[in-house]
Amino acid sequence: MLKMENVSKIYRTELIETHALRKVDLHIKAGEFVAITGPSGSGKTTFLNLAGLLETFEEGDYYLDGENVRGMNDNQLSDLRNEKIGFIFQSFNLLADLPLYQNIEVPLRYRGLSQADRKQRVEQALETVGLASRAKHLPTQLSGGQQQRVAIARAIAGEPKFLLADEPTGNLDSLMAQQVMELLEKINQSGTTIIMVTHDDKLARRAHRNIQIFDGQVSDLEYSVADDIVKRA
Amino acid sequence: MxxxxxxxxxxxxxxxxxxxxxxxxxxxxxxxxxxxxxxxxxxxxNLPSGIPHDDIIRVTPRFYDPNMNVAAAVQHDLQRLQAIDGVQAVSPTDQVPFAAEVVRDVYLSVEEEAQSYKTNIFSADEKLLKVLDLTLIAGRAFTFSDVIADPDAKNSEVMISQSMAKALFDNGNALDKTVWLNKGSDPVKIVGIYSDFMNGETLNYFGKSYQTMILPRSSWQFAAEPHYLLRMTPGLAVQKLEDIATVFYQEQGRYLAVYERLSRIQKRMxxxxxxxxxxxxxxxxxxxxxxxxxxxxxxxxxxxxxxxxxxxxxxxxxxxxxxxxxxxxxxxxxxxxxxxxxxxxxxxxxxxxxxxxxxxxxxxxxxxxxxxxxxxxxxxxxxxxxxxxxxxxxxxxxxxx
Known part of the structure; x- marks a missing residue:
């Protein structure tokens, strides 16, 4: 479903080379809920950028939903992002000038959907996140938790196969974080693969699978409920 | 979108x-x-001027002595200019082609709301047609006896250009018709129609470059002085300019303000x-x-x-x-x-x-x-x-x- 083989990313300046990711081998299956943890500067964001096709890489192969994205041009990458991936960010990244409805509509327009189709999907997505009555509001008129729900609505409106979430609860208080997490779990249960970058161990443990990135290298962490109990004791 | x-x-x-x-x-x-x-x-x-502007000289004297008999002085000047070798004809006028700036409104009836027509009226003697080399198209040209010298007398006849005739009457058939030179007064009869020549900057700008009239009038006096227009033998105009200027160095009561060929005025315009x-x-x-x-x-x-x-x-x-x-x-x-x-x-x-x-x-x-x-x-x-x-x-x- 999402398969990286030997993927490396190197940032070069005149003076130094930074190996942000080293020979990553990773296979995430359809329907998984994966949490990615790691200290600051370990390469989490770089991983997210590559997985989300926001950046290109020098070495290795990356298969997204069966397609090798290596060597694709900018337009192909844009189209693939639009169709396969939904993004959720720590800082929400809503378009501040636009009401919620138009915010959610943006990726659907890029896909070239008809107006009727867009309307149906936007309304459905707003319904799912419980903000149907706020369609005409501007993002700044909402609370942080509500804004993140709008971002989720925007991410799922196009029915992507993947959701990439970058610290989705990082800017939220615990109650709102809880709500957002529940929403993500609900979306995962309906079949969408979720990859979530987080600092929060508690949140990470709610995922099916935990991956740690350390110094540009990726490894699976095995958690079990028993481990948790032992640790708490 | x-x-x-x-x-x-x-x-x-x-x-x-x-x-x-x-x-x-x-x-x-x-x-x-x-x-x-x-x-x-x-x-x-760059419209055609309708006149041989290279061969016409304009001379503008200024009279500074209020006690002078201007009418007699003008006659004297005209005679001396006429005597210069190469001068074919001379005529005094109150306006100069390419520089006629006194725009007048004339009317075809006496009613209060009568439509006005813009034109430049040239007061001149009977020789102006010859000086400007204009062609008589219809009616008759003025003769010496038509020219009015008395400042208080009014003209009863006028000649108009072909374009003016068309402007006044759609079919251009203007002969023997009456036109009022002022609103409700000064009616004159159109007795002749001549070929077009360019008037001046103002009407030219409005696309009415050829709307002119000629009044046979030579009533010059102090503060109503003429310009002299001289028709030269082709090719002699430049060469004779200084001879013409010399005439005025020897005259009392006036000095020579401007003397130039009409082609220069055209260029300036x-x-x-x-x-x-x-x-x-x-x-x-x-x-x-x-x-x-x-x-x-x-x-x-x-x-x-x-x-x-x-x-x-x-x-x-x-x-x-x-x-x-x-x-x-x-x-x-x-x-x-x-x-x-x-x-x-x-x-x-x-x-x-x-x-x-x-x-x-x-x-x-x-x-x-x-x-x-x-x-x-x-x-x-x-x-x-x-x-x-x-x-x-x-x-x-x-x-x-």
Whole structure:
């Protein structure tokens, strides 16, 4: 479903080379809920950028939903992002000038959907996140938790196969974080693969699978409920 | 096209957008009016003069002694000028071709609301036709006995040019008709029609370059002095200019203010007109430049302000072309509003001008060309900063805000 083989990313300046990711081998299956943890500067964001096709890489192969994205041009990458991936960010990244409805509509327009189709999907997505009555509001008129729900609505409106979430609860208080997490779990249960970058161990443990990135290298962490109990004791 | 979202977004930037709209409207209005005026100015460029202007000399004496018998002095001057070798004919007139600036209104009836017709009236003696080498087209030419010398006597007859005849009567059949030289008074009968010659700057500008009349009148006195027009043997005009000037060095009570060939006056007229049109166009060009910089600056500002937004749009699947299309559409909406407002202002002023000066400068095709030109400039002005916008990397979205 999402398969990286030997993927490396190197940032070069005149003076130094930074190996942000080293020979990553990773296979995430359809329907998984994966949490990615790691200290600051370990390469989490770089991983997210590559997985989300926001950046290109020098070495290795990356298969997204069966397609090798290596060597694709900018337009192909844009189209693939639009169709396969939904993004959720720590800082929400809503378009501040636009009401919620138009915010959610943006990726659907890029896909070239008809107006009727867009309307149906936007309304459905707003319904799912419980903000149907706020369609005409501007993002700044909402609370942080509500804004993140709008971002989720925007991410799922196009029915992507993947959701990439970058610290989705990082800017939220615990109650709102809880709500957002529940929403993500609900979306995962309906079949969408979720990859979530987080600092929060508690949140990470709610995922099916935990991956740690350390110094540009990726490894699976095995958690079990028993481990948790032992640790708490 | 995401016009609705762009409009919603512009609503959030009302102030900046309004200023841009005003700037474009102002440019549209000034550019249009300048081009329309310049076009009207240049329309009557280099028309045939109808006279052998290379071979006609204009001499303007000034009389400074109030006690002098001007009428007698004029007769004396004319005789001495006539005696110069190469002078074929001399006539005193109160106006000079290419420089006839005393525009008069004449009428075809005495009613209060009678339509007025613009013309230059040349008061001259019977030799003017010969001096200007005009052809008699209909009726008769004036003779010596027609010329009125008494300042208090009024003329009863007039000759008019062919164009004047057409202006007054659609079929040009003007002979024996009456025309009033003032509103409700001074009726004169048209006794002859002559071939066209160019009057002066003012009527030329209005496209009425050949509307003239000749009154047989030679009532010169102090403060109502004539110019002398001299018809020279072809080719001799330049050579004889100094001989002509010499005549006046020996005369009392007057000095020679101007002496020159008519071709020089003609050149002056067109030169003045050319520089006027040029001034209009240069002002417009500067404005267009300022506006295009304004648009480019505005877009550039927007691009900088919205780097994050652009990145978000790219992350959500927007292609580079979508980003460019967004900025082009946004600016086109602003430009369209500006052009619309500018066109309204232009129409208003050209209607004002046309009622004020009885001159229709409006040219809708030209207006459309100008609007398209400004649109094109807008596209170019957006394109350059837009290229920076499309280079914003989508990965900007994962950086901290």
């Amino acid at each position: 995401e016009i609705k979202s762009i409009l919603l977004s512009l609503k959030q930037n009302k102030f900046m957008a309004s200023i841009m709209v005003l700037q474009i409207a102002f440019t549209m209005a000034v550019l249009s009016l300048s081009v329309l005026l310049a076009a009207a100015t240049l329309k009557e460029w 067109y030169d003045g007109r050319g520089s006027r049109a040029l001034t209009f166009l240069v002002i417009s060009l500067v404005l267009v430049l300022i506006t295009s910089f304004g648009i480019a600056g505005f877009t550039s500002f927007q691009v900088n302000q919205r780097r994050k937004q652009i990145g978000i749009r790219r992350a959500l699947g927007g292609r580079k072309s979508d980003i460019m299309a967004y900025f082009l559409t946004e600016n086109s909406i602003i430009t369209f509003a500006g052009l619309l407002l500018g066109t309204v202002v232009t129409l208003f002023f050209s209607f004002e001008l046309s009622t004020m000066e009885q001159q229709n400068i409006l040219d809708l095709v030209l207006l459309m060309v100008i609007a398209l030109l400004l649109w094109f400039i807008n596209v170019v002005a957006v394109w350059l900063p837009g290229r920076r916008a499309v280079k914003v990397p989508p990965a900007i979205v994962t950086r901290g805000s």
